[in-house]
Amino acid sequence: MNSFDVIAVRKQFPALDEGAAHFDGPGGSQTPQAVADAVARTMTSALANRGRLTAAERRADETVLAARQAMADLLGSTPQGIVFGRSMTQLTYDFSRALAKTWSAGDEVIVTRLDHDANVRPWVQAAQAAGATIKWLGFDPETSELDDIAPLLTDRTRLVAVTAASNLLGTRPDTERIAAQVHEAGALIYVDGVHLTAHAPVDARYADFFVCSPYKFFGPHLGVLTAAPELLETLRPDKLLPSTDVVPERFELGTLSYELLAGTTAAVDFIAGLAGTGSTRRERLVSSLRAVEAHEEALRDELESSLRAIPGITLYGHAAHRTPTLLFALDGHTPAEVSAQLAEAGVNAPAGSFYAYEPAQHLGLGPAGAVRAGLAPYTDRSDVDRLVAAVAALTGSNPTN
Template structure:
């Protein structure tokens, strides 16, 4: 990949700092910021077809649904926008759980971010349904077998497409196929996968897939995608005057049109990471393939370097992973390691990053570890600066 060309689009990188904090929110390129600003000053209005302002607003919404559909391999008519992935998941959990009752079962995994755990656990508790937990190997961070947990009473299985703590990419399709055999709905958290690989809702076997644009160069927003026919069968809480059409019936209040424009710009930016031809989905495929190769090379360099530093432990050895590495340093609290790195101009935060169940299950408790997340704008020099900073801490 032409990493220098990509980096030139990010004003924040001109500060000279190493940004390995992308899993918590990536940096933003100029085209995204410009799209947000231009939309806010474009003379928009509430949605409609009477005035030019109404028409412009409709175009912004339609463009964002189309872009998100291309990103997630899903029908744009089933794309729902919300304040965050967390908010959208809580809303969906409340809606789906209305049909649950005593004896019904929900499966969640200990590998997931809490946003794909707690909404389902709380909804199950309110419905007096049973929660079944799918564990993972604390050493490899590989997800266990879901089949023994499934019964004819399983109503939903929630699973991550990529762990935001260890980078693990489970075999989601295998989980989904097993869940569908017993008639369960499958909800997939693709927040941590979407910045690193091409997402395809149908290929994953997901009934619903969710992501967050601010993890892939966009604004703070949540996106949920499902088959429109699936959404037609759900009756969420809504205001009486608001439309009953899908997907709008799931979107509470007025949409943040400027953030939708920024999301479209972010997806277009992703599609242009590598030269490509064809429609946007095809260009996304080419770009994400190039991105995976770029990030795989860098994460190998990072893992090899960390293996040569005494006192460093890398947590998780998944077979398939995103370029995300969780580490601890013997004799140093993760927060102190992160502080040391920050002093060297390297941003690699510490904590459990809301994957609290995963951190506990891996024996890291509430403290977690230091997370280094690579991105399209990461260079070999960035990796080497992190390694040098960690080595300087252990040698001292």
């Protein structure tokens, strides 16, 4: 594995020239120049509806095919099982409605208190419409570890929706083990990989459905779902009569945004080049993301240790396996006040519940939530020092790093 060169990485992000320390990556990463160039190049080239006759048609077709292959390489899946949508939320609503057509009264759907609402509310609403029963899987507020799913599984379980990593607390449940339990019960598993895919290698083949969002890992704003093509063949979504019934296009309603797909391919290539080694892009992606994971975890440990030394701070989320995401509150200050003061110091660390409605409620935080500091591959030690100093300044303390 090549060494991870954060100085070289930072040079690829024009936004960092503005001078802020970015801990807002969980809401959307900054964009490298190569991705912006790919988007602009595609938009200024001749394009048409997909086809093989004209150069414009071929360019559109090749852009889509390249993006499917890129995302399959990133997720360890197959390009024939890659579905693009406007967002993860939109894709999940679409698939919840398609799957709910197969449910009936007495069937059961399991959702968790740990998930982002985009992997909760679509399933709750689809189950209600089908007359199915919703079951809730909780988590320990002290450790932020997900509870054991086994007691909830029955022969009436049809689907389990679970996160691969909490966008609020960073918790990384053992979704492969959960998937094995779900499959043993004869049910399907839908995994929200939005927060995890930016921070660690992913092999999504264990999940029936795995979703992510390229804008969390340097790409444009869209959503991606991967599933086995054979499974996709069994689902009949609502769609226009003249539109193709071929998988995966069957699930992509309307013309795809070619420029965003070109940017997605560029983002995957960018990740593969961070610290990647190997003869295939998949191998380079895995080795790069392992290097990213080591870099981010080391900085997270330093940041967490320094924040703990500040009087009056409360840190949430203590799972054994976590992303580099910290959630904290400060005595005597609302989360919004802390975030505003950090912004004044040039540190971008937002406050709120970040659409993680259920975990925020479960922790007693409510809509005000707390302050979230998320690390990214472009985060360096100086960013960590700035965040710690800015938080300490609010308390009048002077922690050492």
